[in-house]
Amino acid sequence: MGFPNHRCTGRRRQGLREHVFAPMTSSPVPPVADPLSFLSDGGEMGARMRAFDWSATPLGPPERWPQALKTVVGLLLSTTFPMFVAWGPELRFLYNDGYIDVLDGKHPDALGGRFEEVWSELWRDVGPIAARAMNGESSYYENLPLTMTRQGSPQQTWFTFSYSPIRDENGAVAGMFCTCVDTTQMVLAQRERVNEAERLRRLFDQAPGFMAVLRGPEHIFELTNSSYQQLVGHRDLVGKPVREALPEVEGQGFFELLDEVYRSGKAYAGRSMLIALQREPGAPSETRLIDFVFAPILDAEGRTTGIFAEGHDATERHVAEQALRESEQRFRLIADSAPIPMWVTKLDRTRGFVNEAYAQFLGVPYDAALHFDWRARIHPEDVDRVVSESVAGEAERRPFELEARYRRADGAWRWLRSISQPRWGPDGEHVGFIGVATDITEAKEAEAALREVNETLEKRVTERTADLSTALNRLQAEVGERLKAEEALRQAQKMEAVGQLTGGIAHDFNNLLTPIMGGLELIATKIEDPRLKRIAEGALESSRRGAKLTSQLLAFSRIQRISMAPVAVNQVIANMLTLLGHTIGGAVAIRTDLDPEAGYALCDSNQLENAILNLAINARDAMPGGGTLTVSTRLDTLDKGPDHGAGAFVRVRVADTGHGMAPEVLARATEPFYSTKEVGKGTGLGLAQVYGIARQSGGTLRIGSRPGEGTQVDILLPAVAPADESLAPRAETQQRHGTGRRARILLVDDDPDVRTFLAESLRGLDHEVRTAESGAEALAILDHWIPEIALIDYAMPNMHGADLAAAARARLPDLPIVFVTGYAETELLEAALGPGAPVLRKPFSIEALALAVEDNLAPAPTAGRAKG
Structure with a gap:
């Protein structure tokens, strides 16, 4: 009979020897323990250790290993937690299945190898730690960075591990034992969380809107960003309750809103709310407009633990919106003063704006004119052509002209020529078109007459063949005259349209320059400092040049008196x-x-x-x-x-x-x-x-x-x-400076700056002045107060200056009236007051104002006083 294997034979032979030499006794013989039982577990590494030729290493056959080594190897093979043992002076390497992934490509050659050779790339870092362990000192490291070779290239890793000495039966350190955890992914994840938190913190701090995090029912500042600090004046807020940190806000309702959001757990949004803040120590409070949201911060159970405050300082936006509204009002006033239809379209071809002349042509209210289908008013013979040309012109995004017949509100067909110009946004994007239309009916009728002339000429040429040369010469001359007339008519119409627009613009500039020139004139005459006097006189001269420019614009528009x-x-x-x-x-x-x-x-x-x-x-x-x-x-x-x-x-x-x-x-x-x-x-x-x-x-x-x-x-x-020359004014008349009597003056002007300047200047000349900003207000004053002269702005909304003058004359037929205007519409003025209506053209000096009043005052009454 043979033995199944060598190991079993050895045990049986040993058993026989023990049986032969054992003393004879009557009790049974106990079984002999397996010397390699400590290698019986361990999965792959247990099998490799059992099959390994240990006799070729200083450790020798496993059955002769020291008990301490057997014990610790049995321990590491019994667990999947990454472990290894380094034994003997050469620190021969033994490890379990859990350590295979740590070794990566070094497995399985690392088994039985020298520690220094197995981890040669780490020896500079771990060699000193191993030396301390061999000297009897235990070590523990958490998340130690190590650069090891993985997949053929150096990679940064992190490990948490301990090195412990292993003592033999005599108490001497014979090796070291290591348990370890690869914490690389954990460290990288933690770093990512830290980086993400830092990124979020930077985003929070760099957010354009103001942000703050408040904790607890007392709303203690936990976090604020730069915009919030800029809003409140860069204060030390963190850790302070809001009522202590911002005491000047008490009584403005914001603290109560915070209390309500914390109590109810419901967010609150505020828009354009006023808040007064003391942004500098000792400085007066500054009022700002803010848009904000108070949002509750909830815990896992849904309880409110704090409030997130976020918003924007809307003060500059509000100022810009107000300026835009004022600009739109000025534009509307200018556009409504134009006698020709004007409109602004959007990208979807809908009207965003039309002027008064546009609505009047259609005979519909302004709001209805915005949505009126203008195609319904085109002559049936022109509609297909005009719509096609309009679509093509808009597609090219270039200026284009259209001519067609349109039915006016009174039913009459009128020829209109429209000019559409593309509009561009602040970034150069196309946003629509702006257009104007002029009535060219008379021009078309002239063209028809010219065609009739041509037909007559052709007939005459046919009838007078005997005198063909003379007839042809006459025809060429007449055709040339016709072409000249057409060109002159075109230029006249173009100049008329642009002139009306420039006249309106110059009028607004004159309104702006009037108080500027008057104020500078007063400053220049009152101050004594030579340098400031030169500055004031220089500014006055610049404003006079501006007045000269508006004068040139008015001359170009041909409405300047x-x-x-x-x-x-x-x-x-x-x-x-x-x-x-x-x-x-x-x-x-x-x-x-x-x-x-x-x-x-x-x-x-x-x-x-x-x-x-x-x-x-x-x-x-x-x-x-x-x-x-x-x-x-x-x-x-x-x-x-x-x-x-x-x-x-x-x-x-x-x-x-x-x-x-x-x-x-x-x-x-x-x-x-x-x-x-x-x-x-x-x-x-x-x-x-x-x-x-x-x-x-x-x-x-x-x-x-x-x-x-x-x-x-x-x-x-x-x-x-x-x-x-006998009719020329005398020199001494030109030098007067308001030396006449004190008078009662009614001043009417819709521009507050001009009205204030004129009133103060007239009072400075010792006149009694009452002011009105509209025709209705002026007529109400005339019901209980009789002035000796009225100064009326010509271009005013609702009631025109000429209409007001006519209504005032209906109450006081002998009331002297002087028009104060940026441009003088001569025909309308003369229609209201007759030829030679006195006009004081903006801008003007205080001396000119004084002379205008003095020259137009009626003789002083000899008896009786005015009421009021």
Whole structure:
């Protein structure tokens, strides 16, 4: 019989030997213990240890291992918790299944190897710890960072482990025992939590809105961000109850809101609520507008443990919204003053705004006009074409024009030409269109008449074949005149539309400049400090230049009241030569050719000077390398033209030797805002303004130019006889400064700044003044108080200045009235008060105000006093 295996044979032989040599006894023999039973457990590593050739190592066969080593190896093989034993002077390595994952690629070669070789990359870190263990000292490390080789490359890991000495039967340290846990994932997760918490803290602190966390029923500050600190003035808040940290808020209702949110567990949102905060120690409280939310913080059981406060300082937004509303009101006032329909569309083609003229044309209320389907008013013959052209124009996002017949509220069909301009947002995005429409019915009727003329001419040509050459020449001449008339009509309509818009803008600027100029004038006369006096006078001069600009805009719009009188044209030019020399510089030579027979022209001398100066500046810009500027005058006789009457005209010509204009530029030279100069080098209003000045005087403008041959511009003004000098005002009259009697004055102006300035100035001149901001308020004052003179703003909402003047005259027929306005609508004024209505044009000096009152006061009553 054979033995099943070597180990069993050994045990049986040992048993036989023991049986042979054992003394004879009557009791049974106890079984012999298995010397390798400590390796019977351990899964994979138990099997590997049993199969390992330990005789090739200093440890020798396992059956001869010291009992201490057997015990600790049996212990580590009995658990899956990662453990290893390093035994003997060479610290030979033994480990269990739980340690396999720690070794990674070092398993299974690490079994029986030297500790220093198994963990060579860690030996610098763990070698000293192992040496202490071999010296009898236990060590424990938590989350120790170690760089070990895993998957063929160094990786950062963290371990919690202990090294303990193992003593043999004699008490000497023969090895060391280690239990360990790989805490790499735990450490990385903890670091991620810390990083996330820090990221959230930074986000909390950098949030644009203010935030705070309050804990407990006393609302103790636990956390605040930078915006919250900025709102309350950078105080030490954390750890303090809200009532102690912000005592000035007591009584404003916010503490009570916090108490209610904490009690009820329901959030509260507030919008645009006023809060008074003392943002600097010792400084007065500052009122802010805030939007905020008080949200309860709940625990796992749903109980309120604190409050999260979040919001925004809405003060600047409120101010901006208020400014926007005021701007929209000013825009609406200007737009409603325009006599032509205007509208603003959104991207969905709905109307966002229409003016009063738009609603009046449709004959519907303003709100209904916003949603009115304008296509319903297009003539059936035009509707398909107009809708198609409108859709195509909007798709291209470029300006486009439409012409069609529309049915007005009274049922009449009117031809309208609409111009639509794309609108762009602050970031350049397309947001819709803005459009205006002008009535071109008369122009269309003129075109029809011209077509009739053409048809007549064609008939005449057919009938008079014998005189074909003469008929053709006449036809060409008439066609040329027709084209000139069409072009003149187009330019007149364009100038009229833009002129109305610029007139409204200039009116608003004049309202702004009036109190500024008056206030600066008072300051300049009252202060003694020379430096401050120079500053005030400089600011006053700048405001006068602003007034000059508005005057030019009004001249361009042709609604400015100007002083039309016979002007010695040659004398005006002679007086300007020094100014022209300084303006255009030494590189340009100035020559004059003034005809003594030119005589006098009907115009405003200041406007004529502006026109010549504008033309001279344009000529200088056309001669960057130098050249010659020639100013000449002649007396011409002209036949009636499309833009002027027939008769004698004084021609003022400004010619240069510059680079000239191409035909396409020349065709648009008088268009407003059209300029070939670089951005910032010109407004495009120069020639348009000169054209407006000539037309106001009853004349016109002619321009001739070719590339490389220079440009000549002719201002044609009606020739008149010289003025009667006996009618000129006496010099002493011009020097008066309000030396008349004290008067009762009614002042009406819807602009509060202008009204305050005028009232204070008149009271400073010792007048009794009562003010009103509207026509209705002024008429109510007249019911119980009789003024000696009234100063009325012309452009006011609800009741126009002319309407108020008529109503006032109905109560007091002899009441003197002076209109105070940024522009004078002459025809309407004369319709209200007759020709020569006195007008005080904004902006003006206090002296001019005093003279306007004194010149228009009625003689002082000899008996009786006014009531009130």
